[in-house]
Amino acid sequence: MSQDNKKVLLQVDNLKKYFPVRAGVFKRVVAHVKAVDDISFKVYEGETIGLVGESGCGKSTTGMTILRLLNPTDGRIVVDGLDTTPLFLPKTRANKYIHEIYISRFNELKNKYKSEDEVIKNLKDDVDKKYAKIYFEKGSHGLHHEMLSNINEKRKWFRRNMQIIFQDPYSSLNPRLRIRSIIAEGLFTHGLVKSGAEATEKIKDLLEKVGLSSEYIYRFPHEFSGGQRQRIGIARALALNPKLIVADEAVSALDVSIQSQVINLLEDLQKEFKLTYVFIAHDLAVVKHISDRVAVMYLGKIVELADKKALFDNPLHPYTVALMSAIPIPDPEYKKKRIILQGDVPSPINPPSGCRFHTRCPIAKDICSKKEPPLVDMGDGHMVACHFAGQFKG
Amino acid sequence: MNEEYKRALRKFYKNPSAMFGLILLIFFILIASFAPLLAPPQIPIDPEIENMESMINQLSETKDTSLIDDLTSSFSDYYDFTYGFYLDYADDVKKLEKALKNYQANKNEENLKKLIDELTPLTEDYVLDTSYLENIQNNLNDTKKFNSALKDLENGVKAFLSKATNAEKMKKELDEINSKNSSVDEFLPAAKKYFKDLKSNYIKDLHYDPYLMPIVTYENTPQPPSKEHPFGISNGRDIYYGVVWGTRTGFKIGLIVVITATIIGLFIGSISAYFGGWVDEVLMRITDIFMSIPFMLSAMVLTTVLGTGLDKVMIAMIVFGWMGSARLIRGNILQAKNDQYVLAAKALGVKDSKIIVKHILPNTIFPVLIQASMRIGSMVITAAVLSFLGVGAPQGYADWGSILNYARNWILGGTGGAFEYWYTIVYPGTAMVLFVLAWNLVGDALRDIFDPKLRG
């Protein structure tokens, strides 16, 4: 499949999310937890991208930051060609962001190329091109206006199109609300229904869609099992007819026999509603089953990103290789060599220098602790961040 | 909700200690509401009035005309003694009122002089209190105090005149009686009406407070339970009366203090949690400071500053009693803020204010309310301790702590043995223990029912 003629729905550029660590009487910031540290990836319309990694690798934080339930420390989040980063920032930070990311950069480029057209021609990124045109036509005020006018509508548009399904089916539904109120909340917030009766009809429809009886509409969450609650959570996200859904460990807390029901449901809904998924999970087998492309994360970085088949048939990063070999295969006669990684994942407060995996890597050399390997394309969109990519096969 | 509600009720019914608590509580509520029947307040009646009453009764029975003269003379005497005075000076006071109005309409030296001229003879005759005059003359230069003195005077005059009007009415009635003294049948209804008015005026002027335990004997040592005083007598006061009316005091203290303190706490705690940052920091440090002050000490200081009295005690307990709920609600909100359903609502684009009202508060407020219900009992203990230390309810107030305070000197018993005066402690003490127990049991049961973690 060629990715060039597919539409980019979500583009994440150099995303960083640091959490301050405070200590002492005055709650001084003494360090930062670098949960997500400079990651970039694109999500194409209609695909499922899997984010895998162990606990503390920043996969959930990435999901929450994309959805703007957390504000990014740095970086850009573009949805459907629209830079949504400044939409949820405080006003001063939003203005500073626009100035830093666009205006000052465009000015520098203009000095370099001496011509506005040359600048636009030399910009690689479509989003950059779009905003450069606006800047050169309407000036800095015009760019600010373009990005920050009608901010409430833009925010609503963003919320309507970007939804989330949570891991814990128990704490993700307000225990004091009926199913109808839980699902109706989004419908009313976005004015998608005109009357209560219309909402009820729509909610009954949604419940049937996610495989629940429409008679359940007036029940409370505690009357349902874990799998059923997860379906309700899916219905809540689906109610807004979103384009992209972030599924944050959406099946991890479910019983084995229920997991496959929910996975199948997610696949069916994707076909029916042309959904795009960002599927966050620690279970490699589940990710392999559901995703089209997979990004492997380690300590806040993407170490490998490729088409599913390429990644699982030919993993290039030693961490990916080790991760795959560590997963027990439910077949007693399947023999394989297992790579046991030594030690624990280091703390994201003070990550190792150079390549973050070098402390546990079986093929680490001197250079690994000194120079950080960039994420480079090894062909066919198989991206990997390793100095010795493909040299470790287990 | 119906199913859940039924389940909660069933849980409550099945819990014997909760039922016990509930029954105790209902028992106390009944006692409090029927206190006037269980322990009728004994209004101290003037012997003169008692005498009149018995004469009227006798008259209606015997129709003995000779009693008519006795009664009319009693009425007249009583009238002269109680009301005559007001009528005698009514005109003078009216003149004063006019002078006062003149002055207020036109504040000049001349009018003031006239006002003082009118006032002086009245105070000299002790018709009005001398303080009225003094306050005006001493504060000629202080506008604020002067105005309040004028206001006082105005009220004093008004009160005097209303009494005079009443006296006039009584005089009319008395005249009517005097005109009808020829026949018993005509006299009796008029006399009865007059007596009724007279008695009600008397009770009104007495400012009788049923919460004051009546003094039944001037004997200082406690008296053991008897037929008239089933719980005995302590400090000359009827313990039974005190225990019954003390139930009302208990509810009053518990409910008012806890409700007010909880509202304050909820307000401060939720502001703190919602705004976060330095607002949170400042409010929580203030809370810390309040918490680090020893409660008893500060409550004692505050009641000493404000003066004794039940309302002052309650103010002190509110001022030093809101921190618990503030902290609890803050913690709960901070926790709920990160609950996934709150994040989900945020992801749906729901407004912050709506998230708080719809998602956060309903899930955080119950523990606070339950904790509050459990604190109602302990508030009564605190108030009792303050009373026991002598900074609580005023002397003679029907309050369990005060009754226990009386027992302080008798705790060790007397010549008759160590437990000679047991009743001075056992009855009010038992009432207090049961009251606290009732609230705690009910609060415990509520917590068990509403804790979502324990829900199936």
Added chain:
Amino acid sequence: MKDPILKVNNLHTYFNTEDGEVRAVRGVSFEVHEGETLAIVGESGSGKSVTSLSIMRLLDENGRIAEGEILYKGRDISKIPEDDMRHIRGKEIAMIFQEPMTALNPVFTVGDQIIEMIMLHMGMDAKAARQRAIELLRKVGIPEPEKRVDQYPHELSGGMRQRAMIAMALSCNPKVLIADEPTTALDVTIQAQILELMKELQKEYGMAIIFITHDLGVVAEMSDKAAVMYAGKVVEYGDIVSIFKRPKNPYTWGLMQSIPKLNEEVERLMSIPGTVPNPRKFPKGCGFSNRCFLAKEKCKDEMPELIEVEPGHYSRCFYIDELVKEVEKSRVGEK
């Protein structure tokens, strides 16, 4: 063949709750020999954890072993007095838990807790016990055991804590080790370390391991035998290869078909409809009857017996033959 070290016979464990008696375990039997690993597989509410707690006699106050026997070296430990049980617990049968943080006391150092166990059960003096504790920590792969022995549980990472927990369980050379989801809370790379460690230790000490898990991958990797539990009963029991290769129970087969596998690619996962049954209201007949694609009227009313379908392989189902046909069909379809 030697006698099994632990044999559970028709175990019933009931709990008294406000909603009446909950029959969490309704007749479970299995046996495990020295040096052997038995996996108890099941989903939430299947009764697998209650079974393990029953063996350890660590049930909550409202729970009781209503019926059946637990034979340790031929002696029924289900009814012996608590005092005698205390000598067996820890010394003869040890247990490790899913979340080591709840099983380790946070106010004592890791060393203190191991030393206490050793002194209690082995009668060593403090110095010798400390030496042994350090030795054990080294054995379970904790680096710098001399230093770690004086650290508190919260100073260790999740994987290290689980290792310390294992060291504590092994401190008295138990004959049986019950591991209740010991790797569920861990990351896969750490899980791999712990599983490897347990295998090595088993080889060295020769104890029997009862491995409780819901992860079929871990079962295939670790165990020799498996007991698949559903709705408080064992539905399939036998050696691991015959269960995985020739499943004879629709639940086991459904479960295996519904999980995505790393070594296979399927277009669509098979899924078991319905929800995991709540122990408060198990179906009347076969526990799986309301979700089973083979279920007929009979299944709803009657509970099938556990029958031996091939030597050492048992299944609880009325329609095993139909199932075998279905399995054959799908195997052909795959190829």
